[in-house]
Every structure is written in C-alpha cells, then in structure tokens.
Amino acid sequence: MAQILKDRLREKIEAHRPRTTRLLKEHGDKKIGDVTIAQAIGGMRGVKSLVTDISYLDPFEGIRFRGKTIPEVMAALPKPEGKDYPYVEGFWFYLLTGDVPTKEEALTIVDEFKKRRDVPQYVIDILRAMPRDSHPMTLFSAAVLSMQRESKFAKFYAEGFNKMTAWEPMFEDATDLIAKLPSVAAYIYRMKYKGDIHIPSDDNLDLGGNFAHMMGLAEPYDDVARMYFIIHADHESGNVSAHATHLVASALSDAYYSLSAGLDGLAGPLHGLANQEVLKWIQNVMKKMDGKLPSEEEMKKFVWETLNSGQVIPGYGHAVLRKTDPRYMAQREFALKHLPDDPIFKFVSRLYDVVPDILREQGKAKNPWPNVDAHSGVIQWHYGLKEYDFYTVLFGVGRAIGVLANITWDRALGYPIERPKSLTTDMLEEAAGIKK
Numbered sequence: 001m002a003q004i005l006k007d008r009l010r011e012k013i014e015a016h017r018p019r020t021t022r023l024l025k026e027h028g029d030k031k032i033g034d035v036t037i038a039q040a041i042g043g044m045r046g047v048k049s050l051v052t053d054i055s056y057l058d059p060f061e062g063i064r065f066r067g068k069t070i071p072e073v074m075a076a077l078p079k080p081e082g083k084d085y086p087y088v089e090g091f092w093f094y095l096l097t098g099d100v101p102t103k104e105e106a107l108t109i110v111d112e113f114k115k116r117r118d119v120p121q122y123v124i125d126i127l128r129a130m131p132r133d134s135h136p137m138t139l140f141s142a143a144v145l146s147m148q149r150e151s152k153f154a155k156f157y158a159e160g161f162n163k164m165t166a167w168e169p170m171f172e173d174a175t176d177l178i179a180k181l182p183s184v185a186a187y188i189y190r191m192k193y194k195g196d197i198h199i200p201s202d203d204n205l206d207l208g209g210n211f212a213h214m215m216g217l218a219e220p221y222d223d224v225a226r227m228y229f230i231i232h233a234d235h236e237s238g239n240v241s242a243h244a245t246h247l248v249a250s251a252l253s254d255a256y257y258s259l260s261a262g263l264d265g266l267a268g269p270l271h272g273l274a275n276q277e278v279l280k281w282i283q284n285v286m287k288k289m290d291g292k293l294p295s296e297e298e299m300k301k302f303v304w305e306t307l308n309s310g311q312v313i314p315g316y317g318h319a320v321l322r323k324t325d326p327r328y329m330a331q332r333e334f335a336l337k338h339l340p341d342d343p344i345f346k347f348v349s350r351l352y353d354v355v356p357d358i359l360r361e362q363g364k365a366k367n368p369w370p371n372v373d374a375h376s377g378v379i380q381w382h383y384g385l386k387e388y389d390f391y392t393v394l395f396g397v398g399r400a401i402g403v404l405a406n407i408t409w410d411r412a413l414g415y416p417i418e419r420p421k422s423l424t425t426d427m428l429e430e431a432a433g434i435k436k
C-alpha cells in the first residue's frame, strides 16, 4: 500500500470535509452564476457547476495545478538525478494532496508503482484478439475496461458500502491504474507498430524512464514522457475527458468504468485526438510542398484551404483559454532547447506565425491561439514516435493522473450522482418571450 501517500491523503480529506459540509448546509442557496439560453444549447460553456481543487484553468493565465503554474510545478517537484523533469509519481502525490513531496516520499511512490505495474495476461489476450487495425485509443480504452474485474471499489461496494471510507478503495484502484497504464500503452505500441516485439519493464526505472524503455525510445525520451504526462494530467473538471470520468464515477461506478469513459471522450477529434490531426495536417502540407518549408504566404494558403473546406485548424482554439496554452509553451521551450532545427518544429512555428491572424480574420473562433495539441506531435516525431495515431494514447496516460485524482476526491467528499436538468425547446421559447 502507498501508505505515506494514503495517510497524507486521509489527513487532507478529514480537514477538507467540513468545508464542503459547511458550504452545503449554511450557504447552499447562494448563487454563483446564471444560465443563459446560449449556454444551455451551447454545451454549457462557462456554466459554473463543478467543483475541483486539483486544478484551475484561468482563461488568460492557463492551468494551475494545485495553485502552481506549469513552470512552478516543474521547478518544485523532485526529479531523478540528472533529469530536467520531475518524477510523475511525485506529481501524483502532489495532485492528490496539494503537498510537494520530498524526494524520499516521491521514491516511495516510485516503488509502489513498480509493485503494481504488471498487466494481467487476460488483458494482453484481449488486446491480441482485437483487430490489429483498431485505433490505439480503442485498444487502450478496452484494456482499461477489461481490468474492471480487478476493482477494489466494486468489491467494497458489493460487500457493503460506507460513504466515509469509499475513497480508500477508489484510491487503490486509481493507484493500480496509473501504475499499469504505461505498460498497457507500451504493449499496444509495440504490438501494433514494432513487429510485436516487446521490451520487459526495468525495475531500476521510474514511471517516465520505464515507459521510454518499454517503448524502445532512447534518452531524453524519458524526460519527454515525464513532461508530457505531467502537462496533460488535468485541465479542470469541465473538459470532456475529465467530465466524462467524473460523471460516470458519480453513479458509484468504479475507476475502471469511469476512466474508460473518459478515454472514449478523449478520443474525439475536438478533444485529445486533435494531437494526431495536427501531425496528419502537417504531413499533408509537407507532401504537397515536397518536404520544403512553406513561406508565410504559402502557409496562409494551406490554412485558408482547410477553413474554406469547412474543417477546423487542429490544435487551435479552446473552450476556456483565451491566450496561447501554457502547455503549448512548455513544449515549445523544450523544442527550442532540444530540437530547434527540426523541420516539423519549423512547420509548427510557422503555423504559430500565421494561424492566429487568420482565425481572427475569419472571425469565428473565440480563441485564435494554439492549444496543447498543436505542439505535442513534433516532439514525439523527433524522438522516433512517428505513428501519430498513437499520440492520443500518450495524452490518455497523462490525463488519467488528473481524472483519477479527481474521482478519488469525489468519493472522499461524497459528491452525489450528477443529474443536470433538461428543458424542452418550447420552454426555452417561452423563457425568451417568443412563445406564450
């Protein structure tokens, strides 16, 4: 058991519960916003109706994890010797508790994950039985769902549910899942793209290092993995993957059912799948240009062609952000340091030069700036991970950390089953005064 983390988490939960109880009992009728007809029809954009303390997304500043920006998180958390990015295991500790772990504490979680990372044989059998041309996200989500029989929460519920301690088996399931996901992802990758030749995990390595090793990718890919999983972990709870995970968990479904649902949402092209779409788009342009970097004028032409054909520019725009995504900037800084001359990086930079002005000129997108997905493929491609339909799985491994921290806390605070209210179009027309 991850005892240090579990004990710390218990302290935090016990200190936090009275805050939620008091808000509900004494201030439950205070308003935090009104809902407009546009919000009801338009995907509930901006409706304040979710609570999470794991991260907060400011439209202009971007994400803060437990109050810290991405650069602050990277600077504060303990790192493996000689590495630029922190232990993912320490980040899990931090997201759950809000406390920056010592290196010793982070290493306890490293050890804990090592004990839990083996994937049951039946999961491998299921993956092997699925058509080899299934999308990697389908394989990934199916693998997560297939492990549901391992759920400690489901067992706990079947044996008699206790609301006060329900977070404990949820935490156990979450820990099991985060430990296993890199092994599942690497298995899918090697099965699908690397001749079905697999690399066993190395017990001397942390999660990021071992993932790079199992993927067969050399240093500094270990640091790429650490950075990538951390920056993708959480983006408040209203985005599709986080919200889907939270929604399913609210029915007292366990972490396996919930995460699988979240991953299914992540696989949509307007959400996590955009990272593969960006690379696909760039490859198309590269083919048309015979590998040559387009001039600004030529690039503008390609962007307009995409818009005029009714498609979105993948990697640009956001439902909440109104400036360049700090997750984009974190990757851009990495690229400037490690791969400034990479031809695809130059493509991505040229896009950054032209797309915001074009989207402004088109006048539709509320945010013309790049999001995380505009940059993530370049670094993967540079280090040899060129199978871009795998990129969303990498996003999924990272996203799991945030959404599983969230649903552990959902259980701790006893959040109820989610059930917003629907209205009919007639009712909206009545509210608008169009119809009596």
Ligand code: CMX
Binding pocket: 239, 269, 270, 271, 272, 273, 274, 307, 311, 312, 313, 314, 315, 316, 317, 318, 319, 320, 364, 365, 366, 367, 371, 372, 373
């Ligand atoms: N290219 C072209 N048009 C865009 C656009 C883009 N990148 N972003 C938004 N628009 C359009 C929308 O399609 C919408 O058009 P309609 O009025 O014709 O329906 C209009 O601008 C208004 O949209 P919005 O309010 O600015 O954006 P939403 O909150 O509705 O959607 C998002 C947000 C991310 C889905 C959208 O910006 C988009 O489709 N971007 C491209 C896909 C992408 O990069 N997704 C990844 C987001 C990050 C992640 O979750 O991983």
